[in-house]
Amino acid sequence: MATKTIEQVESHFEMFQILNENGEVVNKDAMPDLSDEQLQEIMHRMVYTRIWDQRAISLNRQGRLGFYAPVAGQEASMIGSHYALEKEDWILPGYRDVPQVVWHGLPLYQAFLYSRGHFHGGQIPEGVNILPPQIIIGAQIVQAAGVALGLKRRHKDNVAITYTGDGGASQGDFYEGMNFAGAYEAPAIFVVQNNQFAISVPVEEQSAAKTIAQKAVAAGIHGVQVDGMDILAMYSVTETARKNALNGEPTLIESVCYRYGPHTMAGDDPTRYRTEELDNEWEKKDPLIRFRKFLEDKDLWNEDKENEVVDQAKADIKAAIKQADDTPKQKASDLIEIMYEKLPQNLQEQLEEYREKESK
Amino acid sequence: MAQMTMIQAITDAMRTELKNDENVLVYGEDVGQNGGVFRATEGLQDEFGEERVFDTPLAESGIGGLTLGLAVTGFRPVMEIQFFGFVFETMDEVVGQIARLRYRTGGKYGAPVTIRTPYGGGVKTPELHADSLEGLIAQSPGISVVIPSTPYDAKGLLISAIRSNDPVFYLEHMKLYRSFREEVPEEEYTVEIGKADVKREGKDVTLIAYGAMVHTCLKAADQLAEEGYEAEVIDLRTVSPIDMDTIVESVKKTNRAVMVQEAQRQAGVGSNVMADLSERAILHLEAPVLRVAAPDTVFPFAAAEDVWLPNENDVVEKAKAVLNF
Numbered sequence: 116m117a118t119k120t121i122e123q124v125e126s127h128f129e130m131f132q133i134l135n136e137n138g139e140v141v142n143k144d145a146m147p148d149l150s151d152e153q154l155q156e157i158m159h160r161m162v163y164t165r166i167w168d169q170r171a172i173s174l175n176r177q178g179r180l181g182f183y184a185p186v187a188g189q190e191a192s193m194i195g196s197h198y199a200l201e202k203e204d205w206i207l208p209g210y211r212d213v214p215q216v217v218w219h220g221l222p223l224y225q226a227f228l229y230s231r232g233h234f235h236g237g238q239i240p241e242g243v244n245i246l247p248p249q250i251i252i253g254a255q256i257v258q259a260a261g262v263a264l265g266l267k268r269r270h271k272d273n274v275a276i277t278y279t280g281d282g283g284a285s286q287g288d289f290y291e292g293m294n295f296a297g298a299y300e301a302p303a304i305f306v307v308q309n310n311q312f313a314i315s316v317p318v319e320e321q322s323a324a325k326t327i328a329q330k331a332v333a334a335g336i337h338g339v340q341v342d343g344m345d346i347l348a349m350y351s352v353t354e355t356a357r358k359n360a361l362n363g364e365p366t367l368i369e370s371v372c373y374r375y376g377p378h379t380m381a382g383d384d385p386t387r388y389r390t391e392e393l394d395n396e397w398e399k400k401d402p403l404i405r406f407r408k409f410l411e412d413k414d415l416w417n418e419d420k421e422n423e424v425v426d427q428a429k430a431d432i433k434a435a436i437k438q439a440d441d442t443p444k445q446k447a448s449d450l451i452e453i454m455y456e457k458l459p460q461n462l463q464e465q466l467e468e469y470r471e472k473e474s475k
Numbered sequence: 476m477a478q479m480t481m482i483q484a485i486t487d488a489m490r491t492e493l494k495n496d497e498n499v500l501v502y503g504e505d506v507g508q509n510g511g512v513f514r515a516t517e518g519l520q521d522e523f524g525e526e527r528v529f530d531t532p533l534a535e536s537g538i539g540g541l542t543l544g545l546a547v548t549g550f551r552p553v554m555e556i557q558f559f560g561f562v563f564e565t566m567d568e569v570v571g572q573i574a575r576l577r578y579r580t581g582g583k584y585g586a587p588v589t590i591r592t593p594y595g596g597g598v599k600t601p602e603l604h605a606d607s608l609e610g611l612i613a614q615s616p617g618i619s620v621v622i623p624s625t626p627y628d629a630k631g632l633l634i635s636a637i638r639s640n641d642p643v644f645y646l647e648h649m650k651l652y653r654s655f656r657e658e659v660p661e662e663e664y665t666v667e668i669g670k671a672d673v674k675r676e677g678k679d680v681t682l683i684a685y686g687a688m689v690h691t692c693l694k695a696a697d698q699l700a701e702e703g704y705e706a707e708v709i710d711l712r713t714v715s716p717i718d719m720d721t722i723v724e725s726v727k728k729t730n731r732a733v734m735v736q737e738a739q740r741q742a743g744v745g746s747n748v749m750a751d752l753s754e755r756a757i758l759h760l761e762a763p764v765l766r767v768a769a770p771d772t773v774f775p776f777a778a779a780e781d782v783w784l785p786n787e788n789d790v791v792e793k794a795k796a797v798l799n800f
Binding site: 123232235236237238239247251256257258259260261262263264265266268269275287288291292294295298338347361449450452453455456457459460462 | 526531532536537539540541542543545546547548549550568569571572577578579580581582583584585616617619639641661669698707715716718719720
């Protein structure tokens with residue numbers, strides 16, 4: 116009896132797809148209403164992000180970047196979901212979700228400063244509705260419920276979207292966040308980028324549930340599993356989730372994807388837990404390859420366009436690194452000053468002590 | 476002026492700020508129609524509506540996350556953790572998230588958050604309700620920790636906490652909720668966070684305490700007075716940051732001090748006070764600073780509270796030890 120219930124539930128969570136691996140439309144009815152320019156802009160962002168990821172990895176290896184979690188393989192998942200948002204929507208990212216916050220308005224050089232551990236990386240410009248990338252797995256999920264409730268109380272037509280990975284779906288905060296948003300009918304979207312491994316632990320070992328999407332059922336919110344290597348599918352489900360969110364119905368989106376690189380650049384070696392065959396299998400599903408084919412068939416993309424983006428990305432990254440390099444170095448007194456609006460007695464004394472030290 | 480218990484003063488402070496600022500929200504488990512398990516939020520939902528005073532699902536980490544999210548959308552949340560022992564469930568959201576928000580955003584987003592929670596021994600609760608865990612929060616940069624010992628201070632400190640643009644952890648000793656009444660102005664007023672208060676003046680020995688131990692020290696001071704010693708009693712009121720200026724000033728006068736806390740010896744904030752005194756006032760001291768604290772065990776099951784909690788005789792004994800050193 117119990118098994119039958121689970122099977123019935125799981126049968127509702129088949130993976131949603133629009134473009135197959137060959138760039139062919141397999142779900143014409145679900146095709147989102149995007150102009151040619153928008154389709155090109157999406158491709159532009161994916162190519163740009165891929166180049167940025169490659170440069171970031173190389174800068175990290177040269178010791179010029181610091182903490183970095185590679186994103187290649189997840190571009191459709193990140194950029195497709197982000198493209199469905201409005202400027203005033205809020206993003207609560209995990210540490211890998213830097214592309215979304217940069218495309219939402221965080222200057223690239225500040226993203227680099229975040230990687231380096233400079234506090235200016237977290238000084239989000241006015242009007243950019245994001246929080247800094249979250250390190251604690253799942254903490255941003257309960258916060259997203261709070262931002263969503265805040266937006267609702269302020270009668271804004273905006274949503275809060277938050278991102279985590281497949282490992283994040285095992286955290287208590289994941290359940291609490293979905294449950295709170297559901298209970299308050301708050302405009303929240305929870306994206307789980309299921310890239311198959313939580314550092315090294317495969318998703319099959321995280322849970323007995325066949326999908327992560329089905330975990331929405333217990334919270335009484337919408338749940339959908341989507342091909343996270345298919346940018347049109349990612350865009351489409353997020354667009355629908357956004358409409359539902361504004362109607363007081365949160366959604367859990369499970370994006371099935373893959374990260375080609377290591378967990379982070381801090382010594383992770385994926386050959387310890389993944390096979391080359393698996394890597395090859397997923398690289399065939401690459402989001403850029405299939406979307407490029409789709410656009411080329413429509414005569415919306417070609418090598419010149421691609422090269423233009425590559426050149427632009429490289430130039431931007433070079434300029435952003437320079438700007439990051441030119442940012443004044445941090446002093447201990449700076450850190451003391453950003454702790455409180457009004458410094459308490461103990462920090463007042465310590466501020467004087469450090470200023471004295473720094474003046475020598 | 477009205478005669479109020481501490482819990483009435485706390486309710487009054489929340490009512491005052493709910494009236495003053497439409498961004499103030501009050502919420503937690505059972506705080507809505509039920510008015511809180513101690514009735515601290517009694518009547519507030521009826522007065523201010525379900526959008527401003529409301530129940531949450533039963534999940535402390537979720538409540539903490541809700542708070543951070545509401546804070547960044549411009550609200551001024553007053554969240555309740557039903558009992559302090561439940562803070563472990565939301566330790567990340569409190570000290571890993573809310574307390575770090577301003578630093579993490581380079582000063583851009585403050586967290587104008589008040590976290591209220593009852594704690595304290597002597598009322599025979601089940602496990603993990605009464606523990607003095609203030610030291611855990613006090614060790615976390617970015618959040619102040621406030622503990623009133625009187626109805627007057629309770630109202631003024633809570634209003635200050637709610638108005639603060641940085642987070643304040645506000646601890647309410649359960650034994651003091653209804654133990655006595657005092658005159659509390661009906662109008663609004665604030666008591667500054669980070670300022671200790673001399674609750675009784677004396678010239679022979681300084682007793683430093685917070686929470687219910689302030690009253691233990693006042694009783695001890697009465698006993699000492701019978702024997703001809705004038706004890707000064709300092710109520711820290713804020714245990715992070717600690718007002719060392721007031722303490723040092725007192726010790727310069729008395730030359731002797733005893734640190735008194737309900738928390739275990741290894742917990743609380745007594746060690747900080749004593750270490751700071753040795754840095755700042757050692758040449759004024761005529762005797763080592765001694766301490767009264769609970770033993771380093773888990774907070775006891777209810778029937779063992781009486782033998783475990785420090786009492787006024789312990790304070791008198793240590794005070795005499797420093798007086799007769």
